[in-house]
Structures are given as structure tokens and as C-alpha cells.
Amino acid sequence: EIVARSNDAISIGLSCLRAHTAIGPLSLVQFYNIAQSEDNILSPQLKWISSDGGYAALQDDDSNHFSKTKITYNENTLDLLAIVFALIKLFFLAGNMAVAKRLIALTESARRASKISLHETSIRNENA
Secondary structure, three states, X not given: OHHHHHHHHHHHHHHHHOOOOEEOOEEHHHHHHHHOOOOOOOOOOEEEEOOOOOEEEEOOOOOXXXXXXXXXXXXXXXXXXXXXXXXXXXXXHOOOHHHHHHHXXXXXXXXXXXXXXXXXXXXXXXXX
């Protein structure tokens, strides 16, 4: 029952994002495509990069492709980011680790682009 309800929540969350194309450097089209992917056989490995403030990356991705430009997200954009973070948690809770890991790596660009640490915003719980 929990998985069925999380799948419903994922569907609702994705439908909220479909009206938007990006959150700062984060492509919501790419996010949506990964979330809808049926390719869950191979779960990529995540690694933590401790330099440059720390961030998550896929194991086979050695590039540091983050922009140095910082963005002040407005409340509407923070709400969209909260949906993104909640969706990642739902994929994790549903056991879909392959998608969750890819989405974590993808969303790092938006998290790192915030001028204000997301832990100091209205979406601190979703970001955690």
C-alpha cells in the first residue's frame, strides 16, 4: 500500500513540474525523463566530492560542471525545488534507487546554485 501511494504521489509531483522547463540550471525536462525511465536495472554509484563546498556526483562523472553563478530563488521557485526534493525521497522510499541516484546527481546544480543555503530557506526540510 505504501508503494502504491508513493507512486500516486510521484505522479502528482511530476504533473506539477510538467508546466515548467527549468529551475535555475536544473532541466526539469531531463528530470522528468529520468523519473519516467524504465531503465532501473543498473543502479549507478554516487560519490561525495568534498572539494568546492561538497556535492554528490555519479561515480563515473569526474567533471565539475557546476556554474559559479549564484541564484536568489523566489518562493515559487523554492516550492518547485521542494517538489523535486520530495520526489527524490519518494523514489528512494519506493526502492527505486537507480532513479533516485540519477536525480540526486542531476539536482546538485540547482542546490549548489542557490545564493542562500537551502537549509536557511522555507524548504530546509525538503532539502535535508
